[in-house]
Amino acid sequence: MALDATNIIVGAGTFNIGAYVAAGGAGTLADVGHTSAANELAAEFENTDFESERAQGIVKTVPSKTGYTLKIPIMQAESEMLRIALAQPAANQTGTGENLTLRVGARVEQYHQATIVTTGVGTTGVRTLTFWKLQAIAVDAIQYGKNALQQFIVTFRVMFDDSVTTADKFWKSVDA
Helix, strand or coil, X not given: CCCCHHHCCCCCCEEEEEECCHHHCCCCCEECCCECCCCEEEEEEEEEEEECCCCCCEEEEEEEEEEEEEEEEECXXXXXXXXXXXXXXXXXXXXXXXXXXXXXXXXXXXXXXXXXXXXXXXXXXEEEEEEEEEEEEEECCCCCCCCCCCCEEEEXXXXXXXXXXXXXXXXXXXXX
């Protein structure tokens, strides 16, 4: 591959999240606003290895598990983001505008759809990552203090969505 510095991608992205829509449908997504660090997408793979009595090493390896996580450091400490981070049902949040009450009880099975829109290498220099089915699985400690930033650092599991009929059952990346 030839040297091409335009293919070195640097730049902040926006994270948008909304309710899950089956079959990769177009969800209504909201920008979470400021983040305190880069959004992190991590991949983890496991293989099952096979050996043979007639060979001294692995002769075949078959993918057996694939997992992705997405970590988002949300600075804008809005009640709706706290609700999503804590896997609380929408009914547990009441009120209007900025005057909201969040009642934290048992977590519920809850999925979200999301995008990260960031710098890319396409004609317009935009890359859009679309995640079909996310589930909040962890929240870093939330600080409440005089000199502390009250933020929600949420880790989402990227779920396999078998309702999507194309190859992008976990997520897709589009450069435009």
